Amino acid sequence: MDNLDIKLWSLAARGQIVPDRSLLKTREQIREIKKSARLNTAVLDHVAAHIRAGMSTAEIDRLVYDFTTSHGGIPAPLNYEGFPKSVCTSINDVICHGIPDENEILQDGDIVNVDVSTILNGYYSDASRMFLIGDVSERARKLVQVTAECVERGLKAARPWGHLGDIAWAINSHARANGYSVVEDIGGHGIGLEFHEDPFVSYVTPKGTEMVLVPGMMFTIEPMINEGGPDFFIDEDNGWTVYTEDGGLSAQIEYMVLVTDDGIEVLTK
Numbered sequence: 001m002d003n004l005d006i007k008l009w010s011l012a013a014r015g016q017i018v019p020d021r022s023l024l025k026t027r028e029q030i031r032e033i034k035k036s037a038r039l040n041t042a043v044l045d046h047v048a049a050h051i052r053a054g055m056s057t058a059e060i061d062r063l064v065y066d067f068t069t070s071h072g073g074i075p076a077p078l079n080y081e082g083f084p085k086s087v088c089t090s091i092n093d094v095i096c097h098g099i100p101d102e103n104e105i106l107q108d109g110d111i112v113n114v115d116v117s118t119i120l121n122g123y124y125s126d127a128s129r130m131f132l133i134g135d136v137s138e139r140a141r142k143l144v145q146v147t148a149e150c151v152e153r154g155l156k157a158a159r160p161w162g163h164l165g166d167i168a169w170a171i172n173s174h175a176r177a178n179g180y181s182v183v184e185d186i187g188g189h190g191i192g193l194e195f196h197e198d199p200f201v202s203y204v205t206p207k208g209t210e211m212v213l214v215p216g217m218m219f220t221i222e223p224m225i226n227e228g229g230p231d232f233f234i235d236e237d238n239g240w241t242v243y244t245e246d247g248g249l250s251a252q253i254e255y256m257v258l259v260t261d262d263g264i265e266v267l268t269k
Contacts, residue, residue, distance in 0.1 A: 024216030061100035076117035108134030127268035165209035222254035
């Protein structure tokens with residue numbers, strides 16, 4: 001039993017939730033995952049350079065597919081559990097998992113989340129950005145700004161040997177202070193060797209709770225912030241698209257992070 005095993009055993013004996021050693025990435029794995037992450041960031045940059053009012057979300061899907069595959073990658077969402085496209089495009093009151101469509105046209109004033117996930121040489125990466133299309137209302141602009149602030153506050157609250165709940169508390173408290181709510185039943189996830197790994201990352205749990213942040217852990221910080229209540233429903237026709245129950249706007253920004261010995265490293269954003 002090495003020093004890390006002893007420390008994990010000691011924490012577990014005191015009732016702390018600790019990660020299985022399989023969730024702690026090796027140096028070689030981290031090196032390869034970072035290559036995937038760089039491509040994922042480049043895909044989002046490519047979208048940022050082309051997204052505009054008047055284009056369909058299907059065009060965004062083609063941008064993502066063509067750029068990813070031309071650089072040796074695979075779009076992770078494509079055919080994942082039956083998802084039909086290469087990217088998620090979630091507009092206005094869509095919380096997440098919007099499916100690109102030729103007939104869905106970006107309009108002046110829309111806010112849209114573009115969620116890109118990439119497989120490169122068998123390693124996974126993930127991130128999403130909010131885009132403001134044309135002349136966006138102050139109401140929508142504030143929601144996106146506060147969502148960005150929530151992610152940054154969550155990042156600052158994360159530290160090795162802290163807890164996932166520290167991130168959640170920082171995010172939830174800032175969202176609520178601004179009059180918003182955080183979606184409770186959909187959260188972040190571990191990533192790297194698979195698309196979705198343990199742990200589930202909640203954004204509504206108390207400080208000092210949930211899994212201990214151990215160096216080598218890799219997961220996403222991706223709160224979904226609603227201007228109204230946190231309740232949602234899933235489109236019955238496609239089984240994927242998640243909408244706010246009250247029709248209010250929703251925003252999400254996703255970072256993929258690595259816990260290191262002395263801090264938190266952002267791999268994608």
